[in-house]
Amino acid sequence: MSQTVDRALSILPLLAEGPADLGQVADRLGVHKSTALRLLRTLHEHGLVYRQSDQRYRLGARLIALAQEAMENLDIREIAHPHLVRLNEQCGHTVHLAVYEEDEVLYIDKVESRYPVRMYSRIGKPVAITVAAVAKLLLADLPEHERRPLAEKLDYPMYTARSTPNAPAFLRELEKVREQGWATDLGGHEESINCVAAPIRGADGRVVAAMSVSAPNVVVTADELLTLLPLVRRTADGISGEYSGRNTAKGTA
Amino acid sequence: MSQTVDRALSILPLLAEGPADLGQVADRLGVHKSTALRLLRTLHEHGLVYRQSDQRYRLGARLIALAQEAMENLDIREIAHPHLVRLNEQCGHTVHLAVYEEDEVLYIDKVESRYPVRMYSRIGKPVAITVAAVAKLLLADLPEHERRPLAEKLDYPMYTARSTPNAPAFLRELEKVREQGWATDLGGHEESINCVAAPIRGADGRVVAAMSVSAPNVVVTADELLTLLPLVRRTADGISGEYSGRNTAKGTA
DNA sequence: GAGTCCGTTGCAGATCCTGCAACGCTCATT
DNA sequence: AATGAGCGTTGCAGGATCTGCAACGGACTC
Numbered sequence: 321m322s323q324t325v326d327r328a329l330s331i332l333p334l335l336a337e338g339p340a341d342l343g344q345v346a347d348r349l350g351v352h353k354s355t356a357l358r359l360l361r362t363l364h365e366h367g368l369v370y371r372q373s374d375q376r377y378r379l380g381a382r383l384i385a386l387a388q389e390a391m392e393n394l395d396i397r398e399i400a401h402p403h404l405v406r407l408n409e410q411c412g413h414t415v416h417l418a419v420y421e422e423d424e425v426l427y428i429d430k431v432e433s434r435y436p437v438r439m440y441s442r443i444g445k446p447v448a449i450t451v452a453a454v455a456k457l458l459l460a461d462l463p464e465h466e467r468r469p470l471a472e473k474l475d476y477p478m479y480t481a482r483s484t485p486n487a488p489a490f491l492r493e494l495e496k497v498r499e500q501g502w503a504t505d506l507g508g509h510e511e512s513i514n515c516v517a518a519p520i521r522g523a524d525g526r527v528v529a530a531m532s533v534s535a536p537n538v539v540v541t542a543d544e545l546l547t548l549l550p551l552v553r554r555t556a557d558g559i560s561g562e563y564s565g566r567n568t569a570k571g572t573a
Numbered sequence: 574m575s576q577t578v579d580r581a582l583s584i585l586p587l588l589a590e591g592p593a594d595l596g597q598v599a600d601r602l603g604v605h606k607s608t609a610l611r612l613l614r615t616l617h618e619h620g621l622v623y624r625q626s627d628q629r630y631r632l633g634a635r636l637i638a639l640a641q642e643a644m645e646n647l648d649i650r651e652i653a654h655p656h657l658v659r660l661n662e663q664c665g666h667t668v669h670l671a672v673y674e675e676d677e678v679l680y681i682d683k684v685e686s687r688y689p690v691r692m693y694s695r696i697g698k699p700v701a702i703t704v705a706a707v708a709k710l711l712l713a714d715l716p717e718h719e720r721r722p723l724a725e726k727l728d729y730p731m732y733t734a735r736s737t738p739n740a741p742a743f744l745r746e747l748e749k750v751r752e753q754g755w756a757t758d759l760g761g762h763e764e765s766i767n768c769v770a771a772p773i774r775g776a777d778g779r780v781v782a783a784m785s786v787s788a789p790n791v792v793v794t795a796d797e798l799l800t801l802l803p804l805v806r807r808t809a810d811g812i813s814g815e816y817s818g819r820n821t822a823k824g825t826a
Numbered sequence: 827g828a829g830t831c832c833g834t835t836g837c838a839g840a841t842c843c844t845g846c847a848a849c850g851c852t853c854a855t856t
Numbered sequence: 857a858a859t860g861a862g863c864g865t866t867g868c869a870g871g872a873t874c875t876g877c878a879a880c881g882g883a884c885t886c
Contacts, residue, residue, distance in 0.1 A: 322615045323842065324874065328578040329619040336642040342833060352876045357834070362575045366582040370674055375833080379643035381674040384681075387640030388697035389589040390632035421623055421634040428637075432685060443696075444641035576873065577843065595864060605845045610865070628864080 327351060328359040332379065335369060339378040387444060394419070396520065396529045397428050400559045404431045404531065407555045411548055413535040416515075418447055419528070420458035423470060425449050433535070450476050450484045451508035453517035454530035460498040461519070461527035467494065482508045502553060503530075504546070512537040514545050518556035523564035531556055580604065581612040585632065588622060592629040640697060647672070649773065649782045650681050653812045657684045657784065660808045664801055666788040669768075671700055672781070673711035676723060678702050681782075688792050703729050703737045704761035706770035707783035713751040714772065714780035720747065735761045755806060756783075757799070765790040767798050771809035776817035784809055 327349055334340065334348055346356035360377055363369040367382030391397060397417065404415045408431040417429040425447040449455045459467060471487045471494070484490045497503040505515040517532035533552055535545055580602055587593065587601055599609035613630055616622040620635030644650060650670065657668045661684040670682040678700040702708045712720060724740045724747070737743045750756040758768040770785035786805055788798055 321611050321618070322577060322581070324575060324577045325581040325612060325615040326618070328575070328581070329615065329621065332619075332639055336639050336646070338646060343831095353833075354835080354877085355875060358574050358874080359578060362578040362582065365574070365579070366585075367675060367677075368582065378646060379639065381672075381677050381679055383636070383643055384640040384679060384697045385677065385699050386585055386589050386632065387637040388695060390636055392695075393589070393591060393631060419634075422620060424620075424634050424638065426634055426637060442641060442645075444637045446638050596862090606864075607846085607866080608844060611843085 324359075327355075328363060331356075331359060331363060332368065332383075335377055335379050339372060339374075339376040341376045345377065391428055391444070394428060396559070396563055399563050400520065400529065400531065401429055403555050403559050403562075404429060407431075407531075407533070407551065408434070410551065411533060413533045413539070413545075413548075416454060416532045416534065418452075418454040418458065418530050418532075420455075420462075423473075425452065425455040425458055428529075433539075448477075448479065448509045450474055450490055451479060451505055452532075453503040453505040453515040454532045456494060456497045456503040456505075457517055457519045457530040458527060460494040460503075467491070479509050480507055480511045482506060484508065502549060504542075505532075506542050507537075514542045516545055516549050516552055518549075518553040519560075520556050520563065521560045528563065529559075531559070577612075580608075581616060584609075584612060584616060585621065585636075588630055588632050592625060592627075592631040594629045598630065644681055644697070647681060649812070649816055652816050653773065653782065653784065654682060656808050656812050656815075657682060660684075660784075660786070660804065661687070663804065664786060666786045666792070666798075666801075669707060669785045669787065671705075671707040671711065671783050671785075673708075673715075676726075678705065678708040678711055686788070686792075688788075701730075701732065701762045703727055703743055704732060704758055705785075706756040706758040706768040707785045709747060709750045709756040709758075710770055710772045710783040711780060713747040713756075720744070732762050733760055733764045735759060737761065755802060757795075758785075759795050760790075767795045769798055769802050769805055771802075771806040772813075773809050773816065774813045781816065782812075784812070 330349060331345060334345065340348075342353055342357055342360065345360060346353040349356055349359075360369060364371060364377075364380070367380045369377045370380035371377055396419070400417050404417060408415045412434045414433040415431040416427050418425055418427050427443050427445055427447060430443050447455050449459070459470065462470065468491065471490050474487070474490070476484055476486050476490070478485065484493060501519065503517045505513075505517075507514060513534060513536050515532045515534040517530050519527040520529040520531060522528045531552070533545070533548055583602060584598060587598065593601075595606055595609055595613065598613065599606045602609055602612075613622060617624060617630075617633070620633045622630045623633035624630055649672070653670050657670060661668045665687045667686040668684040669680050671678055671680050680696050680698055680700060683696050700708050702712070712723065715723065721744065724743050727740070727743070729737055729739050729743070731738065737746060754772065756770045758766075758770075760767060766787055766789050768785045768787040770783050772780040773782040773784060775781045784805070786798070786801055
């Protein structure tokens with residue numbers, strides 16, 4: 321809607337790929353160098369981009385700090401955290417909390433496994449949306465008219481042989497997940513990692529977040545992990561209750 | 574430099590304080606509602622702001638994802654991580670990695686304590702710059718003409734009775750830290766928490782990052798923590814060596 | 827020491843942004 | 857049920873702001 325701002329903001333994902341110099345930025349934006357320079361300067365003044373010693377630009381520290389604040393403002397995160405910690409103390413595995421927003425699912429909290437073998441993931445990282453158990457729960461709850469177009473728009477990378485292969489399979493899976501009220505990912509993202517997940521609901525019953533327990537095969541088998549399902553669901557329900565109970569008049573997730 | 578972009582970017586820190594509606598944004602920017610609307614829409618298209626169900630705006634998911642990518646691009650982080658993990662395995666305490674950038678110091682990595690009592694901190698969070706051990710190391714290495722103005726510009730909140738009280742005291746502390754090549758924070762941020770920190774240097778000897786070990790009094794006394802200093806310094810030196818050794822032609826921290 | 831490459835600056839033209847005013851919607855009030 | 861207030865939204869005309877050009881300057885190379 322606003323050309324100048326639009327161009328300026330387009331620089332950010334571009335720099336997220338790695339540092340770039342003025343010429344590269346100008347080229348990729350399709351504007352004159354002097355224009356790119358002015359945009360970069362403005363971004364710089366706000367700390368969103370940083371100029372390294374070799375004069376190239378990269379994303380800046382304030383961007384990271386802003387994102388941090390953004391996450392701390394999410395109320396489910398705050399409410400859920402102690403529950404996640406308790407669950408981790410009970411089962412020892414990695415616990416994740418994720419939300420959906422505008423075609424993306426991201427982890428917003430995590431409690432590390434207490435086993436030496438840890439799964440790689442990071443708070444803030446977009447989730448493998450077509451296979452992750454938490455993603456299934458969040459998408460399964462979308463209204464039909466959003467869910468289908470989204471499913472058809474997605475890519476279906478075959479991380480492993482068990483990854484969701486395409487949109488129809490995904491939609492079928494979502495249907496199943498919606499009915500049973502929980503989800504799994506059995507080696508669909510990384511061959512040796514399994515997850516069980518449960519939804520967290522707001523007062524109106526809509527799914528506002530999802531949580532999961534993940535563990536590698538070498539620690540527990542998929543079957544053993546599934547025995548944790550009741551515990552996971554109970555934890556999720558506890559969070560749901562607290563979240564819808566004292567709803568501090570803030571918006572949805 | 575660019576008015577429109579400048580205004581648009583000013584919205585981000587504003588929303589970081591919490592959700593706001595159109596009128597509030599327009600007021601705080603000092604522009605007409607229609608102008609604010611167009612800016613917000615542009616930010617929205619890029620996913621940097623999100624519109625909640627109550628129509629108010631807050632920071633969006635893509636901002637978080639961008640920040641995540643920004644951190645993953647930092648090469649020291651990648652090099653340092655395994656060293657931090659090893660150190661954590663050896664001593665059991667919380668280990669932090671921090672960098673300085675444009676008047677800010679922030680944590681870019683963290684390995685959690687294995688003791689039940691954990692210190693609160695978060696990756697991406699700006700550090701208490703006047704008291705944290707890592708901040709002292711990073712600022713101590715700045716050239717005089719940057720260090721002094723910065724020190725005089727800072728606020729000196731008295732988190733505890735041992736917090737650095739003012740600029741002269743801070744500059745003296747930095748001088749000491751620079752000479753001894755390591756730093757501590759003994760209850761200067763939170764009464765019962767102590768840290769020891771060591772610098773990580775690039776090939777040219779400049780400090781590019783700093784790492785620290787933190788532990789609460791209830792787990793180890795300050796004196797006991799200080800006995801870890803040699804180990805911390807050795808770890809930091811190891812990272813320094815690796816960082817300056819195979820310098821993959823990337824920029825500074 | 828000449829040449830090339832890149833970032834930087836000032837400027838004039840025109841695009842794009844701004845603020846206004848009016849509209850429509852929702853919600854609260856009478 | 858009707859009225860009014862509050863808020864977000866739209867179209868428009870005037871003009872401020874942004875754009876691209878061309879020329880400059882510094883660093884590095886051959």
